[in-house]
Amino acid sequence: MPEVVMPRLSDTMEEGILSRWLKKEGDAVRQGDVIGEIDTDKATMELESFDDGILEKLLVQEGTTVAIGQPLAVIGNGTGSPGPASTGDGTATATAAAAAPDGTAPEMMTAPAPDPAVPAPLPSKTVAASDHAQPDAGSQRLLSSPLARREAARHGLNPATIIGTGPGGRIVRADVEAAIAAAEAAPSRPERQAQQTGPGAQAEQPPSSAPESVEVPLTRMRKVTARRLTESAAVPHFYLTVVVGVDALFRFRREVNERFADQGLKVSVTDLLVRACAVTLRSYPQVNSSWGEDSIFAHRRINIGVAVALDDGLIVPVVTDADARSLDQTAAETRSLAEKARAGTLKLKELSGGTFTISNLGMFGIDNFTAVINPPEAAILAVGAATKEPFLQDGELRSRSIMKITMTSDHRVLDGATSAAFLRDLKRTLEEPLRMVL
């Protein structure tokens, strides 16, 4: 008798909430029927039946959190008697799938910890491959050497604030020492003013009955954001900023919007940025890549995530194949994604597979900022507000509009020169908008 189990709906998912049953016990179901809805860490997803039969038993109530692979319902022939395919099967399969492969025992002729820069080792010697932090999608724990932990504790540093540059992002002693040096170099925080005593001293404020802090429970989105961006703390970041003249870009946008107003086309600055990035990324496969611990994945598709702020968090829907979409298609897609994001109806596929992200805080009047990489992507672009600035042209003082864009790069994937060349070309595309028509 087939069981319906909690499916793995995203690579970061560990459990889901069965939020709603759409069928009730006794209903006939066919393969592909949607029988319920599942809230994952990213979106609400449909729970499909993979079998034909009668929905004999709903094993969990609405609102229950269920781990991947655990049974949700039983589909049978309507008699309620257990069929030959006993309930054990589904669980066993799930367990087997969840068993983590563990390659710690070095086999004969095991290659040591691979370093792409080092030539392949002689296959004949036995060298224990030990220094190879295994990426573990499940746990995401902070990696640090015992010595680094000890040194961090000795100096009162929180390891979570230290960027690890060892294998797999492990924090090693050198990282702790760098953090200590950085902390010493930074200006010390203003000391809290010593309380005055004596006749002139202010009366101590009466203790308020209201607590000083209010505990706000974490939403799923906040949890995911926190976890993902903490992962990002292990990424060695570097930042490059360029000033882009945007008068031409704004003219182009105005012209397009006026010319095609009758077709309901409305192109935003973000749409132009998506288009410009997509076009430029074609020439920079290194930027359109991900860090994969043992290797780097250069992605064939250019999928651009656009950070959307919501009342209760942050979400990054993805414009897939952004380089293959015309400007009007891009505009339609970003608008649709943003609406769905606000309505909370984004599908998982609309949230995954990003290869590059744009975060635009220009509408808040932010001049420029640095964005935190959305792992495992290699780069993110932070876009500031357009402002006027004076500049010299042919010896005359003129005014122009500029925008500062800052690219954050994962230094494991990208080197400064590559990112700089990408930014240079992106700037050119934005300053000469006809380039993005191609």
Add this chain to the structure above:
Amino acid sequence: MTSDPMTNHPMHVEGAATPVVTYRQALNDALRAELTRDKNVILLGEEIGIFEGSYKITAGLLTEFGPERVRDTPIAEEGFVGAAIGAAMLGMRPVVEIMTLNFSLIAIDQIVNHAAKIYGMFGGQTPVPMVIRMPGGGGQQLAATHSQNLEVWFAHIPGLKVVAPATPADAKALLLAAIRDNDPVIFLENLSLYNTKGEVPEGDLPAEIGRAAVAREGTDLTVITYSRATTVALQVARQLAEEGISIEVVDLRSLRPLDRETVCASVRKTSRAVVLEDDWLSYGVGAEISATLMEGAFDYLDAPVRRVAAAEVPLPYAKPLELAALPDANDLIKVIRELLDATRFTRQQQNR
């Protein structure tokens, strides 16, 4: 002459030129000295008398001490090891030569179930003060059955002591100590060390069994090793010193008892450890050292302990394959560099 308290190595004394001799000669000298010093010391083994030993360690001793003290035995390892055990129980101090470590397998029951157990099982009525000398190791094109490093077979057994000297000085000092020790001592020689030369202090200076030596001091990384591999580690340490990398080499000298204190103290200083061993990786000396460091230096490790060992195959006869299977300086250097990279080593650290 005194010992350097740091290294437990005999110190060079000003004015007195220390003779340079081979590892082979150092062993021969030690045997002669003990035969002279104590009439209870006897030698037993195949072809050690008239033929003066397959590797000439007993050269001249039959002539000097006579067939009562230097006895050629039949080709019967179980028999002559058993005879030596009996002699030791009755007050002799037999020094047995097994032609190669590989032949000790025929005598393993005598060694493990008798020599190692008698003192404990019979309430301490009689110790078994004997030495079993035997050369092991590969690299001589003697093929798989004659090229083994089976040290952990013996180092695993309570009741035995197991020493594996790397230098002529230690060969002598440890052999003197082994013969005087009241426990059965497995004395591991290595074929490729017999012709190596080194300073050997004159005089009666037995080593302390169970003490490792810091064969070279360093600050950046510790290589823990023993026997032949020590010479490889020292060569690598000298080479890397030219690049400003300071390697400390700990020569275990004794595999049982194991000087865990010296090993852990070194790694607590350097934070990085590589074990270089001639035996096979799985369940080898490196595994024991690695576990020792987990227990004794965990909070000081900046990266996992690395191990460099022989390929896990029966050692090939063909020279290129044999060389490929044995750990060498390049293998050690590669792993050292990987470990330094993994801990973001920079030269400045050495000035700390």
